[in-house]
Amino acid sequence: MSSVRWELMATCPHTGARRGRLHTPHGTVETPAFMPVGTQGAVKTVGVEDLEALGFQQVLANTYHLALRPGEALVARRGGLHRFMDWHGSILTDSGGYQAMSLAAHRTLNEDGVHFRSHLDGSALTLTPERAIEIQAQLGVDISMALDICAPYPCPRDEVADAMERTHRWAHRNLAAAAEGQAVFGIVQGGIYEDLRADSAAYLSGLPFAGMAIGGVSVGEPTELQRPAVAFTAPRLPADKVRYLMGVGHPSDILHAVACGVDLFDCVLPTRMARHHALYTLHGRVNAAAARWAEYDGPHDPNSVFPATQRVSAAYLRHLFKAGESMAARVATLHNLAFYARLMAEIRQAIADGTWSRLQARYANCE
Amino acid sequence: MSSVRWELMATCPHTGARRGRLHTPHGTVETPAFMPVGTQGAVKTVGVEDLEALGFQQVLANTYHLALRPGEALVARRGGLHRFMDWHGSILTDSGGYQAMSLAAHRTLNEDGVHFRSHLDGSALTLTPERAIEIQAQLGVDISMALDICAPYPCPRDEVADAMERTHRWAHRNLAAAAEGQAVFGIVQGGIYEDLRADSAAYLSGLPFAGMAIGGVSVGEPTELQRPAVAFTAPRLPADKVRYLMGVGHPSDILHAVACGVDLFDCVLPTRMARHHALYTLHGRVNAAAARWAEYDGPHDPNSVFPATQRVSAAYLRHLFKAGESMAARVATLHNLAFYARLMAEIRQAIADGTWSRLQARYANCE
Numbered sequence: 001m002s003s004v005r006w007e008l009m010a011t012c013p014h015t016g017a018r019r020g021r022l023h024t025p026h027g028t029v030e031t032p033a034f035m036p037v038g039t040q041g042a043v044k045t046v047g048v049e050d051l052e053a054l055g056f057q058q059v060l061a062n063t064y065h066l067a068l069r070p071g072e073a074l075v076a077r078r079g080g081l082h083r084f085m086d087w088h089g090s091i092l093t094d095s096g097g098y099q100a101m102s103l104a105a106h107r108t109l110n111e112d113g114v115h116f117r118s119h120l121d122g123s124a125l126t127l128t129p130e131r132a133i134e135i136q137a138q139l140g141v142d143i144s145m146a147l148d149i150c151a152p153y154p155c156p157r158d159e160v161a162d163a164m165e166r167t168h169r170w171a172h173r174n175l176a177a178a179a180e181g182q183a184v185f186g187i188v189q190g191g192i193y194e195d196l197r198a199d200s201a202a203y204l205s206g207l208p209f210a211g212m213a214i215g216g217v218s219v220g221e222p223t224e225l226q227r228p229a230v231a232f233t234a235p236r237l238p239a240d241k242v243r244y245l246m247g248v249g250h251p252s253d254i255l256h257a258v259a260c261g262v263d264l265f266d267c268v269l270p271t272r273m274a275r276h277h278a279l280y281t282l283h284g285r286v287n288a289a290a291a292r293w294a295e296y297d298g299p300h301d302p303n304s305v306f307p308a309t310q311r312v313s314a315a316y317l318r319h320l321f322k323a324g325e326s327m328a329a330r331v332a333t334l335h336n337l338a339f340y341a342r343l344m345a346e347i348r349q350a351i352a353d354g355t356w357s358r359l360q361a362r363y364a365n366c367e
Numbered sequence: 368m369s370s371v372r373w374e375l376m377a378t379c380p381h382t383g384a385r386r387g388r389l390h391t392p393h394g395t396v397e398t399p400a401f402m403p404v405g406t407q408g409a410v411k412t413v414g415v416e417d418l419e420a421l422g423f424q425q426v427l428a429n430t431y432h433l434a435l436r437p438g439e440a441l442v443a444r445r446g447g448l449h450r451f452m453d454w455h456g457s458i459l460t461d462s463g464g465y466q467a468m469s470l471a472a473h474r475t476l477n478e479d480g481v482h483f484r485s486h487l488d489g490s491a492l493t494l495t496p497e498r499a500i501e502i503q504a505q506l507g508v509d510i511s512m513a514l515d516i517c518a519p520y521p522c523p524r525d526e527v528a529d530a531m532e533r534t535h536r537w538a539h540r541n542l543a544a545a546a547e548g549q550a551v552f553g554i555v556q557g558g559i560y561e562d563l564r565a566d567s568a569a570y571l572s573g574l575p576f577a578g579m580a581i582g583g584v585s586v587g588e589p590t591e592l593q594r595p596a597v598a599f600t601a602p603r604l605p606a607d608k609v610r611y612l613m614g615v616g617h618p619s620d621i622l623h624a625v626a627c628g629v630d631l632f633d634c635v636l637p638t639r640m641a642r643h644h645a646l647y648t649l650h651g652r653v654n655a656a657a658a659r660w661a662e663y664d665g666p667h668d669p670n671s672v673f674p675a676t677q678r679v680s681a682a683y684l685r686h687l688f689k690a691g692e693s694m695a696a697r698v699a700t701l702h703n704l705a706f707y708a709r710l711m712a713e714i715r716q717a718i719a720d721g722t723w724s725r726l727q728a729r730y731a732n733c734e
Binding site for chain 2: 041042045047048049069070074077080086294295297311312316319325326327329330331
């Protein structure tokens with residue numbers, strides 16, 4: 001019996017969007033939901049008290065990075081990742097499958113697993129499905145992702161198919177390795193190929209995963225190819241399980257995916273872009289360090305759900321960026337996370353209220 | 368009539384320490400007080416809401432740095448530095464006299480003033496006493512420091528004497544340039560030479576400054592020379608004016624200076640040391656990145672006056688530092704500022720209660 005269960009609350013009368021609740025050992029996550037990315041067990045520049053104030057109920061951390069540093073055994077001795085971070089909400093960990101792609105120069109791959117040379121110091125780390133699941137159990141997270149093989153883009157079709165088939169074989173090993181009550185999510189592969197996506201969704205939907213993810217997107221493909229893949233795959237996943245789109249994306253990508261029936265998201269964009277001066281606003285993305293803000297006395301978002309950012313004028317934030325003050329990245333991160341938190345709250349409301357088209361119009365300028 | 372007035376409330380029965388209140392246009396500062404350093408109009412890694420939560424009532428900013436970037440005219444058009452930062456407390460600005468020493472390679476000096484080539488882009492900036500006072504008026508700060516000449520250490524006696532004499536001549540120009548109600552503090556020089564210190568204190572005490580500072584310390588001299596200079600100078604300053612020791616220092620330095628009758632402090636140590644992993648504690652300074660903390664589950668200070676830092680275990684903070692997470696510097700900064708805030712609160716209490724020796728024992732391990 002999985003410790004994680006998703007409950008449907010309402011469906012959008014106009015799209016495939018679903019309003020639901022993801023019940024986890026560390027509380028309920030109102031879906032559709034966005035998870036801030038805390039790769040190393042910390043969301044860059046912000047604290048857990050900030051994430052709480054922003055209203056996030058689940059964060060993402062990374063198996064590969066935490067296994068390297070500080071090591072899952074140390075985290076386990078601390079009582080698990082929740083206590084280590086003092087985060088009382090839910091945690092989902094990526095399995096390391098994405099790093100097997102993004103850090104391809106640092107690993108070899110065979111049927112057994114992924115053999116990394118640490119990107120930090122060259123030390124060896126092997127992730128097999130069994131090991132990835134065991135590490136996530138030691139971290140004590142709410143949701144463990146299956147170890148998968150994620151093909152990059154562009155990639156020959158036969159390599160995408162091979163990656164998918166290995167992902168399917170590994171799916172059984174991931175599930176067999178799960179501890180009593182450990183919730184494991186399966187990951188659909190298949191790249192931009194509809195027949196492969198259909199096969200993968202059908203195959204993995206037959207296995208007893210606690211939730212289902214769409215993987216192999218946000219790996220370099222253009223939006224024109226990503227969205228059809230999402231639109232094609234999402235409805236093929238079990239209706240009674242939560243659907244998680246990995247690594248996506250811009251506000252408009254999230255709106256599109258929610259309308260396709262996706263419930264859960266993570267993405268580095270709001271946090272990473274903030275460190276590069278980029279703020280998400282209803283008028284599109286703006287460069288907070290640009291000269292146009294030098295004498296603008298209002299905040300970038302007077303309706304931010306994070307009050308402290310309303311105290312920072314656009315002029316002052318520009319000064320902080322130009323002066324190299326690290327506070328600038330923090331303020332911008334809080335701004336962007338508040339934008340995403342409000343986006344998700346408004347998405348949930350629009351599904352329940354049947355006002356999807358009004359919501360789409362509101363975010364029409366957001367790439 | 369100056370807009371700033373210091374009020375004596377109690378004297379320590381055992382030392383020269385004074386408990387008082389500094390009344391400014393932006394509120395009352397309970398003294399002895401410590402000012403966090405916000406060189407560029409921001410205390411590194413923390414926001415004004417954090418400074419408020421820590422209980423600070425006055426911060427320090429820097430005339431030279433703000434004149435270069437973003438420029439005092441831009442700040443003035445924003446309504447002044449308080450509105451630019453959204454800081455409702457008091458602000459004191461250093462005049463740029465210290466930068467004339469610390470950035471000696473970037474300036475020439477004559478009787479008129481200091482002619483800088485910007486350390487940022489080589490552009491020209493001239494600070495005369497008149498200009499320094501005018502810039503500070505444009506910034507709209509509560510307390511403007513006189514432009515002085517600060518001799519480094521070591522330095523031949525005749526050069527220290529020359530710097531002091533020019534500081535005295537400039538004192539009149541600083542005062543003459545002050546706008547109606549602009550509070551200007553004079554700065555005593557004289558280095559480590561008691562006769563020069565005595566001359567400088569006597570000369571400047573005769574001028575209508577709103578407060579008096581001990582300058583020319585924390586310029587490279589060892590503690591064994593700094594403390595006698597402070598002990599010698601402080602009692603020679605007017606009893607009815609606030610006494611400000613510039614750029615000092617360690618908790619033990621502050622305790623020493625308070626006992627000599629100093630009321631006001633600023634120092635980069637708590638904020639700068641934090642970025643280099645150093646935490647102030649009652650057991651001395653500790654390296655938060657050291658291996659000894661790897662498995663320590665408690666916070667570094669369970670009695671911190673800043674609750675968010677109590678949620679961060681020593682083990683987690685070490686991980687953040689080792690993993691290169693910028694949050695580590697923020698947590699350490701908040702820890703150190705909380706340590707200084709509590710130190711000053713306990714100093715004020717000990718003066719009022721006559722329990723100075725108990726306070727000294729409590730901080731005996733703090734360098």
